[in-house]
Amino acid sequence: MLINVLDKGYVRLVNHMGSDLTVVNAARVSYAKQSDELSDKDIRLIQFLAREGHTSPFRHAVIQLEIYAPLMVARQWWKYVVGSAHYEGTGDSLEAWNESSRRYITEEPAFYLPSGGEWRSAPENSKQGSGSLISWELGAKYTKELMDYTELGMQKYEAALADGICAEQARLFLPAYGLYVRWYWTASLQSAAHFLQQRLEHDAQKEIQDYAKAILSIVKTLFPVTVEELLSR
Template identity: 80%
Template sequence: MTTIKVLNEGYVRLVDHMGSDLTVANAARVSYAKQSFELSDRDIKLIKFLAREGHTSPFRHAITQFEVYAPLMVARQWWKYVVGSAHYEGTGDSLEAWNESSRRYITEEPVFYQPAAGEWRSKPENSKQGSGDIIAWELGEKYTRELQEYTELGLSKYEAALADGICAEQARLFLPAYGLFVRWYWTASVQSVAHFLNQRLEHDAQKEIQEYAKAILSLIEPLFPVSFDQLLTTGSVD
């Protein structure tokens, strides 16, 4: 399984990867001119030690690449991890790259995320961010309908601007932004992915990005089972 559907129209696809748990162990041993050719109990103990003690540089030698299709509100939360990837305390550059599709060059049919009537959440009682319980269905149905009408209005103005010869990079200003699905490639080290997962799998993370984090974990954990078991257990990449 290399693709997982998320939020109906969205998905996460594993494009490529380099390395394994053995890569992590060998990267740590190179200073002693040692190398393993098959993952052993000794290598597993070493990976556990590295994660427990916060020696994270060996985890940056294993790389993963994903294609993600998600609403803009998710993409912009995710993007913070790329911006901050060179600023983890004591770790240096954690190896991340991001390339996103742009409506400057293409005019593919816009797709929007619209919560169903039973998916709207209330504001939290004791926090300025996040969300609370599901609101009453009747109120949710009202806002689903209003969002759909608002989206259709923006879409019609976007299409009219294109038809009148307005360039795509300006016509896109009519598209309602935060629910618009965008597509990007995310290339990141095992350390970077674990840092993302440690924060976005938490119960207080935005639900929509939690769903994408779960998809990332399902795709990457079989490739690096020991590393992720340790990095997500110890939280040493936070």
């Protein structure tokens, strides 16, 4: 399963472990019981666990995703991963992150380039986030300027490589925040749900909201009952 995001990005399901029934049986093992098929009683148990904040059963189901996103999205995401290990009630967040590195690879760089109709204004009453869309004419101007800036960086990057400069230093010429990077993110269902709660909010950066919506589509397919209950709390 692969869902395209932004102009060149995507979220791809690599692997997963478990189902809604995994959550149920992780909880029922306390009483040496097990369900073979998801019943109405099991659904009520998932609802109870989510409502009462009994989090450990939700950490026995896992998703593994490959994500291709601009660096500005990846670094905001990474701050969440680091911080999620400390939010109340999780214990161990059960997450792993492995990212491609331009110390080792020199594949053709790709950059996020908003179209003329995607540039947003600064918010009126906040130091972060964004406001409404600006005019297409002004947006088109800044799309062109970003394209020119990116092309200049690419030219200098390629010239440095051609002159024998090592990749880990040549990458300094690449415009950073729009540069696409690729990583594997493995997370427990609880941790993924917490990410979605945070990044589907209206005040989250729009670009990371788009990635969160893609992940929501994937996890709802795999864990429909559990995701609905965790995100409704």
